[in-house]
Amino acid sequence: MSTSTASARLSEWMPRIVLAPSFVLAFLFIYGLMAWNGYLSLSASRLLPNYEFVGLEQYETLWESERWWVALKNLAIFGGLFLFFGMAIGLLLAILLDQKIRAEGVLRTIYLYPMALSFIVTGTAWKWILNPGLGLEKVMHEWGWTSFGFDWLVNPERAIYTIVIAGVWQSSGFVMALFLAGLRGIDDSILKAAQIDGASLPRIYWRIIIPSLRPVFFSTLMVLSHLAIKSFDLVMALTAGGPGYATDMPATFMYTMAFSRGQIGLGAASATIMLATVAAIVVPYLYSELRSRS
Amino acid sequence: MSAAAVHPGRFDWHRLALWSVLLLFAAFFLLPMYVMLTTSLKDMEQIRAGNLLSLPTAPGFAAWDKAWHHACTGIDCGGLKPFFMNSVLMVIPAVLISTLLGAINGYVLAKWRFKGSELMFALMLFGVFMPMQVVLLPMSQVLGWIGIASSIWGLVLVHIIAGLPSTTLFFRNYYVGLPDELVKAAMLDGAGFWRIFWRIILPLSTPITVVTLIWQFTNIWNDFLYGIVFSGAGSKPVTVGLNNLANTTSSVKEYNVDMAAALIAGLPTLVVYIVAGKYFVRGLTAGAVKG
Numbered sequence: 001m002s003t004s005t006a007s008a009r010l011s012e013w014m015p016r017i018v019l020a021p022s023f024v025l026a027f028l029f030i031y032g033l034m035a036w037n038g039y040l041s042l043s044a045s046r047l048l049p050n051y052e053f054v055g056l057e058q059y060e061t062l063w064e065s066e067r068w069w070v071a072l073k074n075l076a077i078f079g080g081l082f083l084f085f086g087m088a089i090g091l092l093l094a095i096l097l098d099q100k101i102r103a104e105g106v107l108r109t110i111y112l113y114p115m116a117l118s119f120i121v122t123g124t125a126w127k128w129i130l131n132p133g134l135g136l137e138k139v140m141h142e143w144g145w146t147s148f149g150f151d152w153l154v155n156p157e158r159a160i161y162t163i164v165i166a167g168v169w170q171s172s173g174f175v176m177a178l179f180l181a182g183l184r185g186i187d188d189s190i191l192k193a194a195q196i197d198g199a200s201l202p203r204i205y206w207r208i209i210i211p212s213l214r215p216v217f218f219s220t221l222m223v224l225s226h227l228a229i230k231s232f233d234l235v236m237a238l239t240a241g242g243p244g245y246a247t248d249m250p251a252t253f254m255y256t257m258a259f260s261r262g263q264i265g266l267g268a269a270s271a272t273i274m275l276a277t278v279a280a281i282v283v284p285y286l287y288s289e290l291r292s293r294s
Numbered sequence: 295m296s297a298a299a300v301h302p303g304r305f306d307w308h309r310l311a312l313w314s315v316l317l318l319f320a321a322f323f324l325l326p327m328y329v330m331l332t333t334s335l336k337d338m339e340q341i342r343a344g345n346l347l348s349l350p351t352a353p354g355f356a357a358w359d360k361a362w363h364h365a366c367t368g369i370d371c372g373g374l375k376p377f378f379m380n381s382v383l384m385v386i387p388a389v390l391i392s393t394l395l396g397a398i399n400g401y402v403l404a405k406w407r408f409k410g411s412e413l414m415f416a417l418m419l420f421g422v423f424m425p426m427q428v429v430l431l432p433m434s435q436v437l438g439w440i441g442i443a444s445s446i447w448g449l450v451l452v453h454i455i456a457g458l459p460s461t462t463l464f465f466r467n468y469y470v471g472l473p474d475e476l477v478k479a480a481m482l483d484g485a486g487f488w489r490i491f492w493r494i495i496l497p498l499s500t501p502i503t504v505v506t507l508i509w510q511f512t513n514i515w516n517d518f519l520y521g522i523v524f525s526g527a528g529s530k531p532v533t534v535g536l537n538n539l540a541n542t543t544s545s546v547k548e549y550n551v552d553m554a555a556a557l558i559a560g561l562p563t564l565v566v567y568i569v570a571g572k573y574f575v576r577g578l579t580a581g582a583v584k585g
Contacts, residue, residue: 011486014486014488015402015406015408015487018398019398019399022395022398023399023414025455025458026418029429030424030429031417033428033432036432037431037432093319097316107316110320111320114326115578116564117516117563117564118563119516121560124540124552128330128333128549129325134346139345173323174578177579178578178579181579226423226425230427233533237540255522259523271428271431278424282420286423
């Protein structure tokens with residue numbers, strides 16, 4: 001009798017026992033290291049971790065750093081344009097593909113393949129295409145447009161826009177896939193009714209279809225904006241933050257400070273700011289997603 | 295959803311405009327791939343003589359051979375091959391283990407809920423989105439303490455843990471859709487936790503397993519951040535190798551070798567995408583829209 005209760009108890013606890021190791025690991029990884037990083041950002045660490053507490057000193061240095069402001073400004077430019085063009089192109093392609101296109105499968109595959117590639121791979125390709133002199137510029141010159149000049153990649157004022165081009169190119173197919181899934185989920189009968197009422201196609205899209213895609217808009221915006229904040233690979237491959245630090249973004253700033261400039265405390269502080277920004281966007285979203293489900 | 299009215303047999307300006315836009319975008323998306331391929335088949339002579347869009351006049355694989363065997367990254371001239379092999383050694387255990395753990399976690403969270411399990415899931419979900427910059431500094435210290443810093447095993451461990459939130463999410467959401475009666479009926483028959491998992495749940499999991507394997511493979515193969523921070527001289531993955539190769543400043547920049555190297559680094563995920571794109575897209579949308 002006692003063995004059967006013991007085994008019953010074991011099977012009752014089995015789910016928890018099974019879950020425990022990976023949850024402990026994941027929690028230590030996510031929240032433990034997060035707290036540790038938070039502490040580093042309050043310490044005097046430079047080349048090596050140093051746990052002498054200095055309060056908000058690193059944050060003061062961070063907000064006084066011109067380079068950090070450049071990184072924030074770049075994030076604002078890149079983020080804004082990346083979100084706008086990514087969403088616009090993605091939505092446009094989804095609507096066009098939804099018009100009973102015979103080759104839809106092939107086109108979809110073409111639009112989406114960049115998402116399967118590393119930003120390092122595509123960044124290397126874009127760096128060659130945008131190469132001043134041998135790249136696009138030479139094509140235009142040979143086609144007869146001899147005054148065409150394109151030096152954005154090495155122009156400190158313009159280099160950030162090359163990252164926008166490559167970023168939008170890489171991600172708009174993904175936005176297209178999300179919107180297309182949303183469009184396919186719309187109830188046909190509403191549209192039929194609107195067509196019978198004589199509403200024109202653009203009007204149906206503007207008034208009925210696009211508004212009903214609101215949840216897809218939200219989740220897509222959220223995914224794209226957290227991608228924008230985390231952008232690292234693309235910048236490293238395309239400009240490595242240069243010329244100078246003209247295209248630095250928070251993620252490359254953090255990497256440079258923490259791993260090549262020997263400013264661990266400062267790097268940790270910038271990582272904490274990134275975390276706070278992502279959390280401000282993601283936590284309300286996750287909260288509403290989980291609440292609406294239960 | 296049917297929106298466009300199709301009139302067969304009549305020339306339709308709307309359709310023409312529609313197709314023009316679609317094909318224009320197709321060209322835009324294919325351009326970098328075209329440039330990478332054609333450039334990689336040229337030699338430097340043809341690159342200087344032609345332009346980005348011109349086809350190679352005498353195509354050859356010399357640049358591919360150089361990228362694989364002899365291209366220089368910094369002072370080391372062993373090509374991309376050792377980096378590629380590091381990525382292979384890293385990706386296989388990391389993908390398999392994170393997927394298996396995700397399946398077990400998802401099974402518990404969907405079919406064996408207990409008090410607090412939903413909250414644990416919610417706390418874990420944040421790990422899908424958090425900027426990994428916050429774990430880089432402490433994690434490099436942890437890897438040093440357990441003695442696997444700068445090794446492939448260190449990278450494998452980081453990828454397993456960092457992948458757990460997504461794999462758990464994928465399996466949990468899939469298992470929620472399986473009827474509870476399956477588990478209840480099996481329990482009445484006397485089957486326990488593990489028997490139900492191996493005999494009933496796992497055989498029904500093929501689609502989500504494929505989605506998760508592809509998702510993890512693509513992410514881990516393409517990772518650059520962990521690769522550059524946690525790897526050492528002998529354990530750099532292919533993305534880091536490619537980046538070093540493309541940014542090595544030599545007297546003559548060999549764009550054909552760079553493009554061949556980029557294609558080599560991108561080939562595994564590209565092949566997976568072409569063969570199993572449907573599953574890849576499902577992973578993408580599942581990661582964004584939680585159900």
